[in-house]
Amino acid sequence: MKSDSGSSTDEYLSRLFNPANREDVITEDFEIIEARLAPEEKNRLEHCWKLTKDLYYGNFPGYRSCNTEYHDYNHTCDVFGASARLCDGMLAEGRDLPPELYADICIAAMLHDAGYIQEASDTEGTGAKYTRTHVKRSMEFSRRHREDFHLSEERCDRICLMIAATDLATPIPDIPFEDESTLYAAKVLATGDLLGQMADRTYLEKLLFLYYEFSEAGFPGYETEFDMLRKTLGFYEMTKKRLSETLNGAADLARSHFKARYGLDRNLYIESIERQIDYLGSIMEDSSVNFRKKLKRMDLETISRTHRESVHA
Incomplete structure (x- = not known):
């Protein structure tokens, strides 16, 4: 996507965050970050991406294809893209980080949800x-397969x-980072994880997929799909605080x-x-129409059926 002074912000928003454009956007994400990397790191990044895609599509030896519908390949694309663009922002600001850290942030984005993928022998339920x-x-997957991903032990660690920093239940100060540069890089990744998923134009629709993941995992307080939507407003308030305070405003x-x-x-x-x-808030305020009728960016009629089939497959 080239800059065009005549292009409206709406056009940029639609272009970047519409899943229908995902393959074009992910190509652009790679162009953005690879232009900043040495040839060796560029090759490493492309190799890691191929293996990551294989993992999600069931072509990585010893593993099933991804069967979680929120934390899926598309989610990984979104987080990788956000992380790559945040790295570009760091470089645009002249931030002085070791060059390989930028590649490591992007590789961590690729692998941060590999734990949802089931091993081939694990046929009960889904990765949720x-x-x-x-x-x-x-983290265990990354260490087990670090040589496949052409990572040294030091880089894998x-x-x-960085992946540990994406866990909302783990206080970042409790993670034993080796230096301030790695700590900041981890905060960039954790920021990319939040921005990437929530900026997706189908985020509200995909929350229903997240409900089924939480349901299978046995999370209390999520008895219905509507509970997931309602609680997302509170999650957003928590997210804003996490972005500005815990993650030091890396979203900027x-x-x-x-x-x-x-x-x-x-x-x-952020826009x-x-x-x-804002749209979710309007849904919560109007109880006169079933909330599903107001979520129009995905075909929601098959969500429940698809989930049941994946659980029992």
Whole structure:
């Protein structure tokens, strides 16, 4: 996507966060980050992406294809894209980090939810049953297959610490980062995880997939799909605090990215998220129409059936 002074912000929002454009956008995400990397790191990133895609599509030896419908390949694409653009924002601001850290952030984005993938011998239910432990499992997967991903032990350990920072239940100060640069890189990844999923134009619809994941994992307080939507408003308030305080405002790097690359002095991730939360608020306020009729960006009629089939497959 090239900068065009005549393009409206709405066009950028639709272009970047519409799942229908995902393959074009992910290609662009790679162009953005790879332009900043040495050839060796570029090759490493492309190799890791191929293996990540194989993992989600059932082509990684010893593992089933992904069968969680919220934490899926598309989610990984969104988080990778957000992380790559935040890295670009860091570089646009002249942040002085070791060059390989930028690649490590992106590889961590690829692997951060690998823990949802079931091993081939695990045929009971879906990967959603690992919701509580998926971060630990993602780290274990990364260590088990670090040589497949062409990672040294040192880099793999660093990537695992970054992945640990995406766990909302783990206080970041409790994670033993080796230095301030890795700590900041982890906060960038954790920011990309939040921005990537919530800026997706189908985020509200996908919350219904998340409800089924929480249901299978046995999370209390989520008795209906509507509970998931209702509680997302509170989650957003928590997210804003996490972004600004715990993650040190790393989300502002997106604004630096869009300004440097497209001449837009705006944070399109935050704008997309706020639009969706505003719409969710209007859904909560109007009980005269079934909430499903107001979620129009995905075919929701098959969600329950698809989930039941995946659980019993």
